[in-house]
Amino acid sequence: LAKTAHIIDIGGGESKLAGYLLDAGFVNITVLDISGHSIEKAKKRLGSRADQIQWIAQDITEFQTDSHFDCWHDRAAFHFLTSPDDIAKYVNSTKLHVRQNGCMIIETFSENGPKTCSGLPIRQYNADSLSQVFSDGFKKLDCVLQDHETPAKRIQNFLYCSFRKI
Ligand SMILES: C[S@@+](CC[C@H](N)C(=O)[O-])C[C@H]1O[C@@H](n2cnc3c(N)ncnc32)[C@H](O)[C@@H]1O
Numbered sequence: 671l672a673k674t675a676h677i678i679d680i681g682g683g684e685s686k687l688a689g690y691l692l693d694a695g696f697v698n699i700t701v702l703d704i705s706g707h708s709i710e711k712a713k714k715r716l717g718s719r720a721d722q723i724q725w726i727a728q729d730i731t732e733f734q735t736d737s738h739f740d741c742w743h744d745r746a747a748f749h750f751l752t753s754p755d756d757i758a759k760y761v762n763s764t765k766l767h768v769r770q771n772g773c774m775i776i777e778t779f780s781e782n783g784p785k786t787c788s789g790l791p792i793r794q795y796n797a798d799s800l801s802q803v804f805s806d807g808f809k810k811l812d813c814v815l816q817d818h819e820t821p822a823k824r825i826q827n828f829l830y831c832s833f834r835k836i
Contacts, residue, residue: 671773674698675740678767680730681747683708688723689716702726702733703747731759739767742774746828749778749792757793757803765807774808774833776800780815782827800831808833 671677673695679687682701691699699722703709706727713720726733730747742764751757768774778795779787786792795803797813804810813831820826 671696671741676700676737676769677741677743678702678737678739680742680744681750682712683747684711684715685745686715687743687745688712689719692716692719692722697722700724700726700737700739702728702730704729730763731756733763733767735767737767738769738772740769740772742768742772744775745777746779746787748776749795750787750790752791752793761803761806764804768808768835770835772835773811774804774835775830776804776833777828777830780827780829782815783829784826795829797829797831800829801833804833807835809836 674697676698677691677696678700679685680702682688683703683705688699688701701723709725709727713725748760751760764774778800779792781794781796783794801810811832811834813829816828816830818826818828
């Protein structure tokens with residue numbers, strides 16, 4: 671990706687990803703999260719560098735924007751959407767807002783992962799079911815399974831899938 675690529679981290683919350691992207695020289699970063707509290711924590715950690723990022727405190731199912739993204743990243747937010755209606759809204763948003771040829775990386779709990787996250791129900795996916803959800807408009811590039819160690823040292827099996835907008 672060019673350093674000017676517009677990257678959005680959906681459910682970025684307290685993640686350090688946005689800071690790492692700044693370190694890597696990216697200049698067009700947006701973080702969206704339903705939790706204003708998590709966004710404030712992330713901003714505090716980044717200090718004055720937080721001003722270089724666009725922050726959106728909003729439910730992704732209500733996201734509306736004129737922007738188009740070269741890269742859409744989501745680790746562990748999409749899997750919180752369990753109703754067909756919410757999933758359809760998310761998918762529609764990716765269709766509208768990921769630029770043609772843009773990339774999308776979605777990371778969810780796998781079928782060997784937890785069944786809840788932060789006490790809330792989630793939807794588990796495998797490579798086929800996740801690719802199917804985004805099959806209208808996206809070409810699957812790759813899917814891998816990986817154990818993720820949480821800050822509390824718990825192991826969670828994640829599915830990482832990358833897609834190209836067609
Ligand atoms: C398990 S955390 C993952 C945080 C970060 N992506 C990471 O990998 O460290 C899930 C995040 O998704 C956010 N989230 C959950 N449902 C959401 C929704 N409907 N819209 C936007 N953000 C949501 C939560 O507030 C939380 O920050």
